[in-house]
Amino acid sequence: MPEQDRPPDRGELPGTGTPRTGLAERLALNHMGSFDWDLRLGTLELDPAALEVFDLRPEEFNGRPNSLYSRVTPEDGARLDAVLNRALHERASSYGMYFQAFLRDGTPRWTHTQGRILRDEGGKAVRVIGIVRDATAELTHSTLLRTLEEDRKRQTSMVERTTQALSRAVTVDDVTAALTGSGGLERFGADGLALGLVDGSMLKLIALTGRSMKVLSDLRLTRVDDDLPLSEAIRRQRPRFIGSLSELADRYPRLRPYIGELEIEAAAYLPLVAQARSIGGLCLFYRDRTHFTAEDRNLCLALAGIVAQSLQRAMLFDQEREFATGLQASMLPRRIPEVTGGEIAVRYHAAWSGREVGGDWYDVIPLPQGRIGVVVGDVEGHDTHAAAMMGQLRIVLRAYAAEGHAPSTVLARASQFLAELDTERFATCTYAQVDLATGDVRVVRAGHLGPLIRHTDGRTGWPNVRGGLPLGLATHFDDHEYPETRLDLVPGETLLLCTDGLVEQPGKDIGEGMDELADAVRHGPHGAAALADHLADGLWARPGAEDDMALLLLRRAPDPGTAKAPRIHQYIHQADPEGLAEARAVLRQALSDWGAGELADDVELVAGELLTNVLLHTEGGAVMTLEIVPSVRIRGPHRVRLAVQDRSSVWPRRRTPGEAATSGRGLLLIDSLATRWGVEPRGEGKSVWAEFRWLATEDGPDDRPEDRPEADSPAP
Template sequence: MTDSSRRADGEATSRLPLERRRAGETGTAERLALNRTGSFEWDLDARTVDVDEAGLMVFGLDSATFEASPSALIDRLDATDRARLEATIDEAMAGGSNSYSVHFQVPLEDGTHQWTHVQARILRSEDGRAHRVIGVVRDATAEVTHSAFVLDLEKRRRRQASIVERTTAAMSRAVTVDDVTAALTGPGGLVGVGADGLALGLVENSTLRLIALSGDSVEVLEGLGSGQLDATLPLGDTILSGRPRFITSLGALVRRYPVLEPHIGELQFRAVAYLPLIAQARSMGGLALFYRERTAFSADERILCLGLAAIVAQSLQRAILFDEEREFATGLQSAMLPRRIQEIEGGEIAVRYHAAWSGREVGGDWYDVITLPRGRIGVAVGDVQGHDTHAAAIMGQLRIALRAYAAEGHPPATVLARASRFLAELDTDRFATSTYAQVDLATGAVRVARAGHFGPLIRHTDGRVGVPQVRGGLPLGISSDFRDEEYPETRLDLVPGETLVLYTDGLVEEPGADVDAGVAALIHEVSGGPDGAEALADHLSDRLWERWGSGDDVALLVLRRSPDLGSPQAPRLHQYIHQADPQGLSEARSIVRQALTDWGLAGLADDAELVTGELLVNVLLHTEGGAVLTLEVLPEPVRRIRLSVQDRSSVWPRRRTPGETSTSGRGLLLLDAVAERWGIEPRGEGKAVWCEIGPGI
């Protein structure tokens, strides 16, 4: 390249900026200054800082008075900002970093503050020592303000999303209308919808019924909502028009609805959102949300309120449908159960039925009490397979058939066999389980048969609960299909004051748990429950049906034989001793001794306890059933006791003459020696051996 060409290129190059400046273009420094951005250079060794004109403008300083020292810049800052700036610089210097960036506020002459941003690079020598810092400083007020706005907007949106999530979760768990109102008014309900108060109303036959109120001072609305839909009231107006109303001051509320003026002083809210509840194009009611601090509703907030109303409306529609279906189901089931249970002589009886919480899926559980010939009663519980209206219909037919067979006086085995045949002839694929018992309250005799069902429980007078081993057959319907209609009977004794409990599986089945645990819980509650039949039925319902949940229906029957306590002058006790109970004999002897001590006849306890053991051993060894022990005090003039042991055997004991080495045969001889009088009496299906013991014997 020749010298002339180099000169030509240099002249062209030197002319280019000048031509651009003439065309109105600016240099880099000018462009930065126009954007309120300057530069600085900090000499760490000399402890001076050089700031250009644009940088001084950012700091709000005059170049004529500025001292080129770092303290002239830093000392002007507030303590908090100064500490943050110094900490950032010290950390970068000591940590070996080559740059740092920090935001802080610079005070201006008019008393305001300006957000400032410094971006700097640290220059170091070969040994790593920092000796100079160069960087830019700019006005970041617009950036920080915009960032704060974005953060606040994001925070509001997260809060709104959280409100929608919490409300959706709460409403998804609500099954009934009561569940919906509980979710809105219970703990955390108002927080969930982001309001300080709420009112919820449902439309029923052109009238408005407030079903939920929550929040301070909203109780004044209770008298201003329920009744005929009225467009002069805000909630009624919202429902009738189908349009939401967003009120941002109480004054505006009164101007729009003058009828509220006498009550406006009682409200402690500044803004209200009145929202129609619409589901499937039908107005169901209205929701009012009250706010103490809010003075405006943004577009997002209005959309949020409308979204909450839609969630509540859908939940209410589902809950109302469930309540209607449940009312239909329980009505159907109740219509098929006995309308009333007759009073019985010699005892008390209580029945309970609880439907499963499963909409129209009614169950097939039932109970029945049947008047029988010769003063007896029949009691039954049962369960038809399935949880639907078909199961309920079969239950109704089977219950009526079983009642008819029982009323004819047939024994339990025959009643269940005929009921099984009847169910098989219905041409259905359903089977049923049942326990049926004939009870004679005059004698306490109980004859029980069961078809694939739980056996009964017997609560004794001392609170112990027995689980009799009741033999059983196949479920009803199945037994006829298999031509096996054998339902063996088990005979039990119900002494005065004892209670018979019949139940279906819904009372003892807990989801995910073994049924034996449920039976054990039932036994525990029967033992610890009150004595009366009604009170015990309520106790079991409260403690078990509500404990397990509502997945299955329950039928419960409690029959108590009236207690026979005698009188204060002639008290009496009864105790049943089961043949399979190894502790029964020992407990009976203890009960006799304790009773005589309580009655002031402790002097007769030794003889009475001895006779009790002999008579009970004779029954338990030589008969095939249990025994009923009766101990009573005979009236004056001579106060003595009468002890009786009753069994079902018709074979009378024989007096024998045992040898010296015999281990048995001395029972009657011992009775002769201890008792003042004794004898044997026939008792219906068995006999009773009795004796009287007096103070002189």
């Protein structure tokens, strides 16, 4: 057969002698590859040319989409996901976008992908078949490249800033604050914002910010099935982008009354979807925009996805916190009983997250003979087990106290009960029995912080209260000794009990926290409730406060006497070196205020003798009372009465000191300065008193013999 009559070779182009090029080779020569993504199996097939586009070796690709993450930035990955998800939700047949892929050496390469979505008979997407290609040549040095790069940087910045702001949001209120607070609208690139949450069949707007947005306040509560753009986006789980207000008014007549007052040109209504469930909607308003590009739409979807994730996390946290708060509240007393002769205030602050529940507690227990028991404690741990143990321990301690047992016995039995629960937890607490009629306080500690007392003159102090082992540990070590410490609470003084969360801070010594608390109490208001609020406002919001805090304040009612018969009380602690000097200053000031300043020297000297005797020869402090005893006669002389009460049963004894003696002259001095003096029993102790005759200026001088009181001093 002649050569010109032979059929052309199938491997050559006719008439050229050039070998034929297959489809894959033609795509590869144009830096273009193909992929086949099985959505049901989650597998992704890339041909060699596609691997070349991503600069991947065959062994570096495992057939899963996540193998490509190393070549794409997280921002572009989020944008790709958003574009595909939108196409799937809107039942689109295809999608496409530009992004940057990084080569092995870190060089960025502009890449374009386009995919065809295949669906089954039911309309469900099952496969995506498409191409990826190197788009650098077509975009290099072009206006499109610069625009895309600027948009990409802007969008990346918006996504990053929004993600960063919402990453710190823990509660729904935190999310709302991040969206409506400083810089919130700027992060979204919007001029107005509305955020709504789905609550059953209702849609509640929980955030509304931006100029002129207040006109939408009437729509804060609507139904999810209402004919409104945000409700529609939520129901269909599809975004709606509006570039014309007239279009908005025509489609949604209910909005027509508000559109005239809205200073906007466009709006994006975005569903907030989490785990395939609509939890709310986000609406972004714009003044200088009439359309949305594909990139704009993708950015809005990406921002909505970030908000949805943050809201879902915050809603879960709020639910868990509500559960924990309810559990904690059920364990604490529902109400605090009113007491006669004083006032009580309690506060509780939880510094936990989620389902973490503290074991801190407080209680006020009515006791026999008109006394009350006050307790503050803390069970080890921050979980529901700690809260359950706290509830049991509080009830048991309350029962033991109500039976009338001594404070030491109450804690010993509570420790035994805790040990019998067969748990490794222990608890600390401080328990005090208080008689407000006499001011008698009996305190016991079980490894806990002791009480703080604020005196009537504003001074504060931490009395030296002996303590025992924590409850539970005491039984383990067979040491149930809880020694009682006797304190006096004079009228007007305040007793404070708290858990260690109020004084402990990370990186600080507990002594610093105790000083800080004492200073806050010193400068706080006098009333128990007002002082509790003052402490809560000042200390609970401290940075680094990570523990629960329980606070109990008991203030004995002040006893100022009357205008005609004023009275002051002062407690002088045995371990307070400045107590004597402050007591003398209080006496002198009071007498001056009452117009009896001429008696100040005598009263101060007698008080010094009585107080020194108590502080040197007894084992406790002293309660000093100064009062005016008015005359029963119209113009008779008044009396200034000084009384010093202690807990010693030993009465003072008059002695005859020798010339060289250094003591023993105190009663002689009192006898010579006071009009009369005496000793009275007071419970387990006594009260030594002295009276001074005083001619009140309002009555005028009157020194008739019948008004002179008879001496009532004890026999030598």
